[in-house]
Amino acid sequence: MSEITPRERMVLAAARRIRDEEIVFCGTGISMIAAMAAKRIHAPNSVIFFETGAIDSRLMELPLSVGDPRVVTGASVGTGLVDSFAILQNSQTGSHVVAVLGAAQIDPYGNLNSTCIGDYWRPKVRFPGSGGASDAAVFAARVMIFMRLEKRRFVERLDYFSTPGWKSPKDEAAMYHGRPDVVITDGGTFMFDNDSRRMYLATYFPGNDPRSIERRVGFELDISRAEEEPPPSDESLNHLRNHIDPQHLIL
Amino acid sequence: MVTLKKQSKVMSAREAVERFVHDGDLITFGGFTITRNPMGLCHEIIRQKRKDLHVAVHSQGQAFDLLIGAGCVSVLEVAYGGTARFxxxxxxxxxxxxxxGQVQFEDYTNFQMTLRFLAGAMGVPFLPLRGSTETDVVRKWGIPPEIRKQNPKLPEKKLATVINPFDTSGEGNLIAVPALQPDVALIHAHQADSEGTVRFKGLTFTDVEQIKASKRVIVSCEELVDPETLRRDPVQNQIPFFMVDAVVPMPFGAHPTxxxxxxxxxxxHMKHYAEMAKSEETLKTYLETYIFGTRDHEEYLSLIGEDTLNRLRADPDAGYAPGLDRSGE
Known part of the structure; x- marks a missing residue:
């Protein structure tokens, strides 16, 4: 088997952090692959669902959007956004939900920008917008975030604050179920300090060291707790390459 | 417009757009990113050169982008504008x-936009949701209050924070989003009958709420079916006949979504569009070729070609085309 790529490492690091019997709220792209891998490898009782209304999707082929017809086939229920967001918010089901999100920028507290770079009214670069991510981050019990490890993405101050993380932890406590739990990148994973709520380096992937990761982050980073991420098994890599994304649509 | 008299509403896309879509209208599209965009109806709006449209959507892709590119749109209210991987x-x-800086725009979240349509459908002025009041979605308004005041189609405020009246502790702040009642909903559905009863056979997204919130409704459909067929199993239908103004039979009406x-x-085709739309010049070529160069959706489809359309046809069990080459090469 050829050597594992950083993106494959990233997906499998995310997959192993999805727990069995969790309800997984998936965005488009890499988060879907992670959810599919988790379900195949170690979390057969996880439930994949999409804001578009597909609940417990089987995903025989990799969808290219949460609106892809592939999310519907064989699902338990096919409905719409009102019902789907109700699952996130509902006091019975919401506590089981892990939301897997991506963004363009992240700050030390896990707040996200998926809207623009530069001035909001006349941005240098405009992105699609928050979609359902901002809602999911508030409603889900647990949030996992995917980010490419780049200095321009890990910033002290967001250009636009689309999606709440740990900003002012006391604010609106009653309104939240959960907060960001882990940030997964192509160099390693990050978690949040229980007291300060700032991001720290939790694990680094083989081939990276904590100092090199620190240099790819645009804010002060605690690397004192970092450990090496255990390698994924050949079996899980095989699932990924041969069954989940054989057309290399995302990987 | 509610029409209780049972009559045929079947018409061409050209007639539907001529009669029900006007310059300056607040319009909304059904579907989601790469699925069930009302493309045939959108093409017709472009052919008829409607302008100053105000578009309000949640996550919209192909139709939305094309209509903006064709210069038909001046105001946007949106949660996500794109076609995901494409x-x-x-x-x-x-x-x-x-x-x-060519359009006025306002950002919301998907659930906020969904609740705005639901509020419009229910006839209440707003609906509340949980959310952080610290995000820029709440704090930064794309369209300032003084401009909102001049535009009767925009609510005075983007949104507001409200206190939960059932919780006196003061910890129950919620975000209230204003109801939306579009002038026109443009929807591509699976089946409809001539009177306007509609059946969606896949995910409904927010189409049902969008239809019920809107003053006028144009539905294009893959199949025009007999009313008795739909009425034999009414729980499978989502839209009662009297809410629909025009029924436009249009196979492959959502292509390329x-x-x-x-x-x-x-x-x-999705990839081709994304490439062509990157500059004004190449976009112009795309518009000339596929939209202004064709009289209707049938002519558009003949440009796409039967071979391509056959490759895209769904397997009846899967609901999509298994094994389709999706690299876009």
């Missing part, structure tokens, strides 16, 4: 319009 940085025309159970999205 335009990773966002819809090219959507981006250009905002970066170039997908229609679950009927056909897949067209990866090569």
């Amino acid at each position: 335009s990773p940085g966002g819809g090219p025309c959507f981006r250009r319009a905002i970066e170039g 997908a229609c679950y159970g009927y056909y897949d999205y067209d990866p090569a």
